[in-house]
Amino acid sequence: MEKSAIFRDERNKLFLDIMNSIRDALWVLDKHGNVLWVNNAAKRGLFEVSDIDLVNQNVLEMEKRGLFYPSIARLVTESKHFINTVQVTQNNQKLLVSGDFIPDENGDIEYIVSHARTLSETLNTNMELEKAEELLQRYKSQIRQLIWEKNKDNGEESFIGKSKAYVASLEWLEKVADVDTTVLITGETGVGKSAFAAKIHQLSDRSDKPFVHLNCAAIPEALIESELFGYKKGAFTGANQNGKTGLIAAAENGVLFLDEISELPLHLQSKLLQFLQNKTYIPVGGSQVQKADVRIIAATNTNLLELTRTGQFRADLFYRLNILPLNIPPLRERREDIVPLLDFYLKKYNNKYQKDHTLSGNLTDVFYNYDWPGNIRELENLLERLVITVENKEMDLRDLPDKIRNEQLGQISSLHALPANQTLTEYLNQIEREIIEETYRQLQSTRKAAARLGVTQAYIARRFKKYKLKVVEEKDLTTME
Known part of the structure; x- marks a missing residue:
């Protein structure tokens, strides 16, 4: 789909009307200066032309033809x-123009947004300039959100899933991205903590500024302090002469x-706490206090609270990091997302290696029932x-x-081994009860459990009565008769 298509989506009609x-x-332009969309004021005020006349035009070419000078897109591209x-138009109209860009995941320009009004309507004060920048930031945020929603709908890599638990995590991600404070991401190995951190950065007001990733477990303890805080000239033997x-x-x-914040040595945890509280730090071998405006996102696959009880992690640092906690559920707790993930990665690697593989029904069933201890990374x-x-x-x-x-065949075989003290009927009843009970426990709905097992809701109701199983809401059973 072409990029400008997001502005023609009927679901975004209210946004476009606003x-x-x-x-x-x-x-709104792409990185090459091609016009993707303009509002009605841009058409009326500058050129009195139709939408078709402006969309797909290139503003750099328009600048060369003398329609206006300078091109805000060119200035944003050059300065980033x-x-x-x-800005002065061809009819000598003077405009106060603001421009900024929306970056891609690598920090490069993906879209350019500009805002203009005539100087005759603008009071030349700092307050007015601040309002113009605030408006532009708001427009950027709305467009970033629009693109994020579109990518989610299209199954963006690392953000595939419709399960209740996973959707809740994505909704929380969107909320914490807008708040400029510390986030602590927790979850097992392979659930996508790095991808969540990068997406928080991309959706935040800091999206056009650096995103720096440090894996605390990947750097030797002797080097991590200088890596994090830097060092001054001659700080230690072998140090760079220029610091x-x-x-x-x-x-x-x-x-x-x-990343892996639990691996940060104890003696550095106090320095990190100082930075979080005061936004100040001292480089290794230095004496001058340095200030920095940096948002911290931390991640771990361990229980930090438990580590505080054993003295392996500072409690005050934990509570300072845990302002906005974000937990990503493992695959075994959102099994309904496994098949969509299988479809996505099968298509991805079929395309990459020019294959045409499919999954058998038996293999898909095994994948669905497998616990995936390595989560999405293992599946991929x-x-x-x-x-x-x-x-x-x-x-x-x-x-x-x-x-x-x-492992999987062993589980299947154990299901077919008839215990010596049970008849076949008793054993089959036991298996049926366990399956229905577990399915209902996961879905918390007799209707959904019936759909998952391929039976009617009335069938599930009869089995609940037969096996004396408890339902969360008694009205479920009455409506199934």
Whole structure:
């Protein structure tokens, strides 16, 4: 879908109506200066032309033709930061124009947004300039949100899932992104903590500033302090003669992501706490206090609260990090997301390696019931391995790694072993009760449990009575008769 298509989506009609009701001219461009969308004020006030005449035009070419000077898009592209200037049109109209960009995941320009009003309507005061910048930031935030919603609907990589638990995590992500304070992301290995941190940065007001990632477990304890805070000339033997800028300084005005924060040595935890409280730090070998405007996002796959009880993590640092906690559920707690993830990564690696593999029903069932201790990372890596190594078009149980295949087949075999003290009828009843009880426990709805098991809701109601199972709301049973 072309990028400008997001502005023609019927679901965004209210958003576009609001933008068109604004008397100031608004332009949205791609990184090359091509016009993706303008509001009605831009068409009426500048050129008195139709939407078709402006959309798909290139503002750099328009500048060369003398329609206006200077091009705000050109200035933003050259400087890569917010620009506020006076622009003169072909009919000698003077405009106060502001421009800024929305970055992609790498921090490069993806979209440019500009806002313009005539100087005759603008009081030349600092207050008015601040209002113009505030408006532009608001428009940028709304457009970022629009793009984020579109990407989620299209199954953006690392953000695939419709389960209740996962959707709740995504909704919380959107909320914490708008608040400029510390976030602590928790979750097992492979659930996507780094992707969540990067998305918080992308949706925040700091999106056009650096995103710096430090894995606290990947750097030797002797080096992590200098890596984080930097060091001055001659701080230690072997140090760079000119000193070194630390990652906190490198993340100025942006975000510093501290992955595996539980691995940060105790003696550095106090320095990090000082920075979180005062936004100040002292480089290794230095004496001057440095200030930095940096938002901290931390992540861990361990229980930090438990580590505070054993003295392995400072309690005051934990509570300072835990202002906005964000937990990402493991795959075994959102099994309804497993099949969509399988479809996504199968398509991804089929395309990458020019294959045409499919999954057999038996293999899909095994994947659905597997606990995925490595979560999304394990699922993705396994799909890539199978796509590369399997020769048959349809991938089946025989293609699984021995560990997973033996584990899953062992579970299946144990289900078919008839205990010596039970008849077949008793054993089948026991299995049916366990399956219905577990399915209902996961879904908390007899209607959903019936749909999952491929039976009617009335059938589930009869089995609840037969096995004396408890339902959350008694009205469920009465409505099923």
